Amino acid sequence: MTARLRSPWTAVPCAVAVVAVLDLVEPFGVRLGHLTGGLLTADLAVRAGLFTIVLVGLNLLMGYAGQASLGQAAFYGMGAFASAILTVRAHVLGIPPEVVSAWWWPWVVMAAAACAVAGFAWVVGWVILRLRGHYLAMATLGLGIMVYIVLRENLGMPHLNLTGGFDGIVGVPRLRLGSAALWPVGVYLLVVWAAALACVALGENVVHSPAGRALRAIHGSEAAAESVGVDVGALKARIFALSAGLASVAGSLYAHFQAAVVPDTFGFVPSLELVVMSAVGGMRTVWGAPLGATVVLLLEQLLRTHLLGLVPAVSGELEPVVFGVLLILLMRFRPSGLVQAAPAP
């Protein structure tokens, strides 16, 4: 909590959310999206909320457990495809249509997928994390690429065409709560940000729990943490599982938002984008999550809509370059990110 109170930067995601809502409401018949040159849109705000959920887990993993994941988008993709497959293509798997069409079905799928993905990550982590060093970074890099290929190659079962291959799956239904649809986009925006802020609260709770204390201790001295009985490997594996589960939930929410999923959304570049967001917001804070997601998405949007227009000769390839330069400047002048970690109470 202290980090939020100390950093004026955290006003950014809040302001974006407010403006996005106003944009939808159209006060005085003016769309704020137009006033901001199309920079702020409900679409951007929803995506910032979704990434916030992923980043809460990623920050716990990278900032607190000290383990980099270069494949976090894979877990996001696993959640998204689980939701898409089990709602759109459930009949292929023999799930009765009256179950699939029930309002609660997508929520059950979301929860089950999160548990399964977390369990999968726990097993991977349990094997990898007992080795010291940067093994997790390498393993997740490989995992991310593998998951991407498996999704693209139809899980190796082309006759069932579960993932839709390159083209993915279209027609993922909107979420409902009883008979109320969580749509139009303004409603969904609120749902996503409520979930995102709940995840931030969960993350804050973890940081200030005994487990969070043990995590911070590991960061300071693994030898000393072990000397009081902290099982360093097991704790890291559990944080990895938690981060994967959160990414899966965000992926499910994404699938129901976009109504379509394609493997390309969950490849290597999105994984890197997540790491950049985490670094920008400050990975040693939970509140860095909403900030990193919002600032990076805004920057990308700005580059796309404004900067590229100024340099007509170059194509879209300039975007990652400008982005890389900004990241280097950030690391040079504010290496711990925009939100500075505050000592815990």
Add this chain to the structure above:
Amino acid sequence: MDALLEVREVTKAFDGLVALSGVSLRVRPGQIKALIGPNGAGKTTLFHIIAASLAPTSGDVVFAGRSLVGLPAHRVARLGIARTFQNVQVFPGMTVLEHVLVGLHQQAPASLLSAALRTPALRRAERRLREEAWALVRRLDLEAWAEVPAEVVPFGLLRRVELARALATRPRLLLLDEPGSGLNPAEKQALASELRRARDEGVTVFLVEHDMSMVMELADEVEVLDQGQLIAEGPPAEVQRDPRVVAAYLGEEDGA
């Protein structure tokens, strides 16, 4: 009486350099035992092996009747061996109280789910842990520093923070690697009485110490290590007169 800790024929070689060769010793329950020896004798290496943060090349370490060799360090800690480090190991950014709370980790609820949801049971447990941590902080006279991050605490007090963290695990055996080094005489006195108190409460103490007057005053028994081998053992006054011990220390001064 049966030994609480028994080191049997422990040898440790680091790429050709033999740091320990055939070391055997016993620590009886309830005693304060000192391990002395010149620089580079292998004292820290032996403590690392007992605490299982290093594996011996050969030999065995038996604690309360069970072998520790091959166990991960956190399991050895859970069996009741706590330690402090020659180069103080603190957690930067964490307060003194939090260091003690980390020491209480074994009693803390482990579930991440209850942590994330901050369940009532977790909050109750946390309150109890904090009470216990405060009691230890008071016992070691660290109240004034309790809410201060470790990096701004004076060095002499950091050794006491480490001791508090180790005591928090409620150990049966306390391994202290040069707990008095860097302390002023008053702080050493406080440390000695704290260790006696721990001993009286049933904690067995095994410490490495260079300050002979402190060893004489505190230890029931002394082991002397020189170049990886035990060369003497016995009550402090006797050991101090032992010609081999005198020679080992003189040799060190000559070499310096």
